[in-house]
Amino acid sequence: MRYDVVVVGGGPIGGFVAKNIAEKGYNTAIFEEHKRIGTPLKCAGLVTPRVFDFFNFSKNKVVENKIYGANFHSPCGDVLTIGGNKLHALVIDRPQFDQEIMNKANDAGVELRLGSKAISGIKNADKIELEIKEECKVSKIKSFLLIGADGPHSKIRKTFDFPQPTEFLKGIGAKATDINLDPKYVEIFLGRNIAPGFFAWAIPTNKEGTEARIGLCIDETSKYTLKQCFNNLIKQKIFKNIKIKNHIAGTIPLGALKKTTTSNVMLVGDAAAQVKPTSGGGIYPGLICARHCSSIAIDSLENYNYSSRYLRRYHALWNNEIGKELNRGMIFRKIIKNLDDNKIDKYLNKINNTKNIDIICNYGDIDYPSKLAFPLLKKNPSFVRLLPSAFKNNTKR
Numbered sequence: 001m002r003y004d005v006v007v008v009g010g011g012p013i014g015g016f017v018a019k020n021i022a023e024k025g026y027n028t029a030i031f032e033e034h035k036r037i038g039t040p041l042k043c044a045g046l047v048t049p050r051v052f053d054f055f056n057f058s059k060n061k062v063v064e065n066k067i068y069g070a071n072f073h074s075p076c077g078d079v080l081t082i083g084g085n086k087l088h089a090l091v092i093d094r095p096q097f098d099q100e101i102m103n104k105a106n107d108a109g110v111e112l113r114l115g116s117k118a119i120s121g122i123k124n125a126d127k128i129e130l131e132i133k134e135e136c137k138v139s140k141i142k143s144f145l146l147i148g149a150d151g152p153h154s155k156i157r158k159t160f161d162f163p164q165p166t167e168f169l170k171g172i173g174a175k176a177t178d179i180n181l182d183p184k185y186v187e188i189f190l191g192r193n194i195a196p197g198f199f200a201w202a203i204p205t206n207k208e209g210t211e212a213r214i215g216l217c218i219d220e221t222s223k224y225t226l227k228q229c230f231n232n233l234i235k236q237k238i239f240k241n242i243k244i245k246n247h248i249a250g251t252i253p254l255g256a257l258k259k260t261t262t263s264n265v266m267l268v269g270d271a272a273a274q275v276k277p278t279s280g281g282g283i284y285p286g287l288i289c290a291r292h293c294s295s296i297a298i299d300s301l302e303n304y305n306y307s308s309r310y311l312r313r314y315h316a317l318w319n320n321e322i323g324k325e326l327n328r329g330m331i332f333r334k335i336i337k338n339l340d341d342n343k344i345d346k347y348l349n350k351i352n353n354t355k356n357i358d359i360i361c362n363y364g365d366i367d368y369p370s371k372l373a374f375p376l377l378k379k380n381p382s383f384v385r386l387l388p389s390a391f392k393n394n395t396k397r
């Protein structure tokens with residue numbers, strides 16, 4: 001079988017890239033190892049409204065709830081409340097979101113092959129040959145371009161010798177019912193017993209605040225397993241009497257790759273670790289990069305040029321738009337990651353005053369956290385002491 005473009009991975013990023021390319025009339029296929037789009041679920045489903053600027057389907061089909069603020073719970077139990085007046089984020093039905101994108105890809109003429117796993121690939125002359133396993137049958141397919149949108153453990157990244165992400169967070173989550181949350185606020189929990197190296201969350205998914213997605217991520221410094229951390233999380237007072245179902249688990253890659261193209265091949269989305277290091281959110285930055293990926297793919301097809309040099313413009317374009325923000329995010333992440341519980345308590349306490357909260361409300365943006373750094377530092381010069389920890393090595397605690 002021959003295609004102009006093969007996309008490996010039927011997540012939101014692969015679906016969006018394939019749709020854009022097929023709209024220009026190129027013979028495009030997606031190979032997705034699972035039999036259903038959007039499953040298994042590996043996401044908390046919190047995005048900014050900007051995500052919908054990429055699509056022309058109605059928000060109403062996928063938005064479950066609207067978020068206006070956040071309550072940050074420090075390890076000692078203090079609570080810092082931010083926001084409340086302005087819409088900051090949307091809670092989405094992630095499987096339905098992925099399906100809507102795939103419907104658009106289908107309308108554009110993309111051939112979607114479910115239950116089809118890419119197992120190996122080589123470059124041969126000016127084409128890519130990919131081996132695909134469907135049930136027990138292995139077949140070979142050829143294409144001018146191969147786009148790896150195959151998530152955090154990307155097979156395409158490994159097969160074509162791309163660099164690896166700097167680190168991988170492990171995540172766990174579940175659906176909680178019989179809970180009593182303010183539906184306008186997400187709850188964020190910090191501390192080494194609950195979410196060592198990252199944070200835990202409770203995201204209300206209905207307008208009554210009686211249902212939520214709860215979860216957490218940990219990094220390699222954790223001395224607890226994911227399950228132990230999850231059990232510690234649900235001991236919090238706020239989760240008394242809740243019922244838990246539908247456990248999920250997943251990985252978040254951090255540290256966007258320094259190389260995302262080689263001849264005939266491009267990487268995008270989680271496969272390229274195009275993820276916000278401070279929140280683990282990959283949908284928005286992934287879509288930005290996907291837009292550049294598809295436009296360079298189309299350009300290279302129009303000009304019959306699939307060389308590494310030609311495709312490299314994709315790397316430059318996404319870096320120009322979002323690369324700096326992702327790199328700054330890695331610096332903030334290192335600072336936060338190196339704080340022990342006492343320091344987290346101390347700094348949340350320092351932030352907890354009207355002036356700082358106003359600054360966060362004015363400049364805080366989940367997609368662009370660096371916008372907040374300078375105004376916060378200006379108001380709190382002592383925070384500069386945190387900077388050296390961005391360059392400290394991390395050890396197990």
Ligand SMILES: Cc1cc2nc3c(=O)[nH]c(=O)nc-3n(C[C@H](O)[C@H](O)[C@H](O)COP(=O)(O)OP(=O)(O)OC[C@H]3O[C@@H](n4cnc5c(N)ncnc54)[C@H](O)[C@@H]3O)c2cc1C
Pocket residue numbers: 008009010011012013014031032033034042043044045046047116117118119149150151152154155171172173215249250251252268269270271275280281282283284286
């Ligand atoms: C616990 C958790 C919570 C998260 N919460 C949020 C959140 O609230 N907001 C947010 O923006 N982001 C969140 N993320 C991150 C977000 O889920 C990802 O950034 C996003 O899914 C990336 O999309 P993608 O299309 O690049 O990759 P994926 O969604 O991972 O899609 C990759 C696809 O490739 C397929 N695949 C993999 N290997 C192969 C192969 N060899 N052959 C064929 N198919 C293959 C997979 O089955 C999958 O369908 C979370 C992640 C985790 C783990």
